[in-house]
Structures are given as structure tokens and as C-alpha cells.
């Protein structure tokens with residue numbers, strides 16, 4: 001595989017894509033005139049231009065040109081029941097008829113969502129506060145950690161994405177020279193580089209070292225017990241144990257970010273499976289039933305940092321104008337109630353679908369002589385689930401178990417996945433992000449078959465042009 005071959009394949013795919021999506025192209029030209037980069041989220045703005053969605057239902061999308069896609073992005077992994085699930089539409093419609101289009105007041109339905117959330121944690125004493133995005137929830141969790149400890153350093157995982165909150169915009173992407181040591185954004189306070197420490201995932205020795213050197217100054221350690229964007233890999237149980245032990249020993253707050261994993265692999269967070277409880281947990285995505293809902297849940301002693309009558313100055317965790325919005329809370333409550341009630345039929349089916357799809361993708365590439373690896377399976381503690389990511393290793397047999405494996409260009413052909421595979425599948429009517437995505441309850445056998453056909457077509461093109 002060389003640059004020229006990749007360019008030839010890209011040109012072939014871009015021409016095919018442009019032929020199939022002229023209306024989306026025209027919409028993108030219009031968008032570019034008034035919107036930065038032509039849209040609202042860089043991840044959605046792939047080259048040459050994104051298709052514009054006019055309708056989304058269940059596992060499928062329709063674009064402005066009337067083309068259909070099987071969608072595995074599913075609302076940034078939020079739509080575990082698929083797009084526009086009837087159940088939630090009905091719940092929301094009934095609530096809207098009753099006047100739920102309001103925020104700015106305390107509504108009873110938010111208590112219901114809070115009760116469902118707390119009930120799923122195995123921590124009956126914990127308290128919740130809502131906000132409207134995972135980014136904000138992670139930001140507030142870090143503020144709480146800093147406030148209650150009176151410390152200034154925050155520790156995170158290299159490859160951990162917690163949204164674009166200022167303290168956590170370091171060590172998200174892998175950079176050739178700096179690895180996970182770089183600050184990711186302009187416009188941050190100059191000392192984010194110094195105040196945010198980064199440690200490798202599942203590496204207990206390095207974690208012990210960091211705490212030995214900085215322990216007394218670390219306010220909080222934030223990590224995903226099941227890594228999302230960093231590769232869909234679960235933490236080793238010993239690693240979470242160690243994180244709990246070290247944070248306790250050094251008086252730091254342990255924060256688990258369950259924005260992706262919460263309610264995705266079981267009807268609640270995954271930390272309950274590990275038997276390791278953090279001090280704070282962050283939720284988002286699924287808990288809003290397709291709406292902008294996120295939450296921080298935690299030990300009352302820590303959450304008191306944002307409560308009136310607690311410490312002063314308190315953490316100004318106000319969630320925002322739309323926090324606790326009655327419509328959003330209704331959707332979230334319908335979603336969680338359904339997932340909890342139907343746990344036994346939903347999660348094993350999603351896991352089985354995930355297992356089959358991951359295996360089928362590896363098989364179709366192998367049959368074309370190409371090695372593709374998928375992640376998304378579990379470990380001894382966390383069951384395999386409905387998430388899947390595809391990786392093309394540079395070295396045969398490479399095992400993908402850390403963010404370094406999937407994000408370092410010396411381990412995997414990243415551009416091949418992010419750009420070429422994405423376009424090859426889009427041309428075939430399958431929409432993926434990072435080579436895969438999230439299976440929903442709405443995905444059926446026929447979707448699986450069509451999806452595997454699309455990956456097979458992509459694999460054949462890869463062999464013809466590249467390998």
C-alpha cells in the first residue's frame with residue numbers, strides 16, 4: 001500500500017459518492033457560507049462533504065438525495081433503541097400535550113429520572129445533579145474534585161475523551177512526537193499543560209509512579225471504566241482496583257466517566273460489575289432518551305460541594321438554562337425504565353449481534369487477504385456488547401487493548417479507517433464512525449446481512465487498489 005494507491009482509491013470513492021449525493025453537496029455549499037466548516041461538529045464533517053439527513057427511523061437514515069443508510073453512529077451512540085423509537089415519541093408527545101415544553105422550574109419528572117439513575121448505581125445514598133451535555137458534566141465533576149480537595153491537578157488517561165471541557169483537553173489524540181502529552185486546543189489557560197496529567201490506560205506501574213510523584217496534589221483521577229473513543233476496551237479489574245486504592249490513599253477523588261458505557265452494556269453503569277465504586281460518576285448520551293441530558297452522580301459528601309449550605313465558595317454547578325427540562329427528563333425516564341424493565345431481552349441480544357458483526361467484519365477482510373481487527377468485546381468482568389470499532393494493524397497480529405494501539409499511526413492505518421473505509425461504506429449505504437459504531441435494538445438480521453455485504457465490498461476494493 002502506498003500513497004498513490006490510496007489516492008487512486010480515494011478518487012474513485014469520492015467520484016462515486018459525489019454522483020450519488022448531489023443534493024447533499026449543494027446543501028454543504030450553502031452551509032459553508034454561513035457555518036464554520038459547514039456544520040456544527042467536526043467529527044461529522046468528513047471529506048468531501050457529509051450527507052444531509054432528512055429522516056431517521058430505527059436503524060436507518062434517509063439523506064437529501066433519497067438514499068438509505070444503515071446507521072451505526074446512532075446519535076453519537078446515544079440511541080440504543082434506534083432513531084425515533086415509538087416508545088419515546090409516545091412518551092414525549094403525551095408529555096408535550098400536558099405542557100412539558102418548559103424549563104426553568106423544578107418538575108416531578110426529574111425526580112423520577114434521578115431515582116432511576118440512583119437506583120441503577122448500587123449506591124442508594126448517592127445524589128445526582130443534571131446538566132445538558134457530557135462535556136459539562138465532566139467539567140463539573142472536575143470542579144467538584146478540585147473544590148473538595150483544595151488541589152489543582154487533574155489526572156486523566158491518554159486517549160480519554162471527556163468532551164471539550166478546558167481541563168480535559170490534553171492527551172486526547174496521539175501525536176507523533178508528544179504521544180498523549182499535548183494540549184489539544186487553542187484558547188485554554190496557559191497552565192492546562194502543567195495542571196492536567198496524563199497516564200496510560202491499564203498501566204498500573206505508571207499509575208503508581210504518578211501518584212508517588214504527584215499524589216498529594218492530585219484533586220481527581222477521571223477515567224472511563226470502559227474506554228469509548230479510545231478504542232472500546234474495558235479496564236482491567238486490577239487497574240480499577242488500583243485506581244480506587246491509590247486515590248483513597250492520597251485523598252484524591254475518583255471519577256468514572258460512564259457517558260458512553262452507562263446503560264450501553266447493562267441497565268446502569270459498568271462500575272457495578274467491577275465492584276469498584278468511584279466518588280463521582282458522569283453520565284450522558286443514553287440517559288436522555290435522545291435529548292440533551294447529562295448528570296453527575298456521587299457520594300453526598302462530594303456532591304455537597306455544589307449544594308447550598310455546604311462549603312463556601314460552592315461549586316457553581318447550575319447545569320444551564322435547559323437542565324432538568326421537563327421534555328428531556330420525560331424522554332430519559334421512558335428510556336431508563338424500558339432498559340431496566342427489559343434488561344434480559346435487550347442486552348444479551350445486543351451482545352450477540354455485536355459478537356457476530358465483529359467476527360463477520362474480520363472474516364470478510366481476512367478472506368480478501370487483509371487483516372482487520374475489531375474491538376468491542378468484553379473481558380472477565382464486562383460482557384461484550386453492541387459497540388464495535390475496526391482497526392487495520394501495521395504489524396500482523398497486533399492486539400488492540402490500549403488507545404496507543406488504535407491511535408498511533410505506527411500501530412494502525414488510521415486514515416484508511418477514518419476516511420477510506422468510511423467513504424467506501426457510505427457508498428454502499430452504511431454509515432459508520434471510527435470504522436464501526438453502536439448497534440441498536442432496531443438493527444435486525446437484514447441489516448446485519450447488508451452491513452456485512454458492504455464491508456465485503458469495501459474489502460474487495462481495498463484488495464484491488466491497496467493490498
Ligand SMILES: Cc1ncc(COP(=O)(O)O)c(C=O)c1O
Pocket residue numbers: 076132133134135136138161162163164224228229257258259260284285294
Ligand atoms: C466518555 C465521554 N465523556 C464525555 C463526552 C462528552 O459528551 P457530550 O458530547 O454530550 O458533551 C463524550 C462524548 O462523546 C464521551 O464519549
